[in-house]
């Protein structure tokens with residue numbers, strides 16, 4: 221019960237901050253086209269970050285063994301968690317693809333972020349991620365690549381619209397940057 225309160229508490233606080241940011245940006249938007257693009261980018265970013273925070277916070281939740289994170293590097297993370305709370309442990313894998321995999325969009329830099337749960341691609345994102353990075357730290361706050369030592373995960377991402385501002389020029393894209401630190405409760409050691 222405490223865990224659920226923590227999760228919803230962090231969503232509500234995160235949501236309030238994002239609403240404030242969106243309101244500010246609406247006030248500053250110059251043209252209708254630009255505003256629509258920025259809103260779309262921000263909505264996509266919010267959805268993506270919520271999903272990531274929800275999943276990563278649950279690492280090793282409902283897992284009877286000591287295994288939480290299975291593999292981790294700057295572009296991917298594999299972990300065990302009962303992410304949907306149905307009593308069965310799930311295998312979750314996030315990884316960033318390459319821009320070649322989104323060659324259908326005019327933006328030359330956007331790339332997909334894949335979310336694979338139990339071998340099936342669920343909610344794969346093609347939301348205009350142009351940069352994405354996981355960073356891991358141990359109990360002392362130092363960077364680590366040892367999966368058993370990881371206690372916190374920093375996610376940073378840059379998102380751009382898939383299409384340029386057609387009413388301004390053809391090489392400018394709406395952008396948003398996000399960084400979040402996630403401290404999954406169930407990998408803090410005993």
Ligand SMILES: [Ca+2]
Nearest residue numbers: 302304306308
């Ligand atoms: Ca499950």
